[in-house]
Amino acid sequence: xxxxxxxxxxxxxxxxxxxxxxxxxxxxxxxxxxxxxxxxxxxxxxxxxxxxxxxxxxxxxxxxxxxxxxxxxxxxxxxxxxxxxxxxxxxxxxxxxxxxxxxxxxxxxxxxxxxxxxxxxxxxxxxxxxxxxxxxxxxxxxxxxxxxxxxxxxxxxxxxxxxxxxxxxxxxxxxxxxxxxxxxxxxxxxxxxxxxxxxxxxxxxxxxxxxxxxxxx
Numbered sequence: 074x075x076x077x078x079x080x081x082x083x084x085x086x087x088x089x090x091x092x093x094x095x096x097x098x099x100x101x102x103x104x105x106x107x108x109x110x111x112x113x114x115x116x117x118x119x120x121x122x123x124x125x126x127x128x129x130x131x132x133x134x135x136x137x138x139x140x141x142x143x144x145x146x147x148x149x150x151x152x153x154x155x156x157x158x159x160x161x162x163x164x165x166x167x168x169x170x171x172x173x174x175x176x177x178x179x180x181x182x183x184x185x186x187x188x189x190x191x192x193x194x195x196x197x198x199x200x201x202x203x204x205x206x207x208x209x210x211x212x213x214x215x216x217x218x219x220x221x222x223x224x225x226x227x228x229x230x231x232x233x234x235x236x237x238x239x240x241x242x243x244x245x246x247x248x249x250x251x252x253x254x255x256x257x258x259x260x261x262x263x264x265x266x267x268x269x270x271x272x273x274x275x276x277x278x279x280x281x282x283x284x285x286x287x288x289x290x
Contacts, residue, residue, distance in 0.1 A: 083106075173248065
């Protein structure tokens with residue numbers, strides 16, 4: 074959360090506290106803010122809602138640790154659901170056809186892990202480790218409610234080969250909601266997710282001089 078979210082966070086927490094007949098001091102609010110600031114406000118709101126509706130723990134005012142637990146659970150559920158789509162698509166459709174999922178984070182995470190074709194090279198014995206890596210990466214983005222740049226299409230073997238040979242490329246397979254998958258494609262980017270730039274050696278003396286001046290200052 075950002076500093077501009079504090080008032081909304083304060084009101085949200087006070088409303089929850091009122092349900093339990095509690096009145097939180099500014100010091101307690103500050104502790105909650107410090108403990109939960111790493112999360113997005115929408116994620117915290119969802120976690121609080123899950124807590125108050127939980128028949129086992131919802132009878133007590135949530136502590137910071139309780140909210141953390143709910144946040145972990147919600148992101149774990151989402152990550153496992155996303156992985157289930159990936160796993161089923163790879164097993165049933167294979168790596169030859171390009172695919173577009175209805176979840177942009179799937180595209181981002183798989184691209185970080187090498188892409189759709191690279192995923193298909195993993196052996197069955199490696200699959201649990203691949204799943205764990207996917208889930209951990211996915212959860213990290215979900216906890217921050219972050220959707221960074223991602224490729225619009227996960228390229229399959231057939232498209233890669235046809236592009237190299239100059240042949241016609243078949244349309245990709247939409248996975249999940251067709252409408253959402255098309256939106257994922259429209260909002261993706263073909264720009265590299267990690268850019269590399271060669272340093273101009275002619276500028277190196279100037280850069281070193283500037284660095285030396287900064288150290289001296």
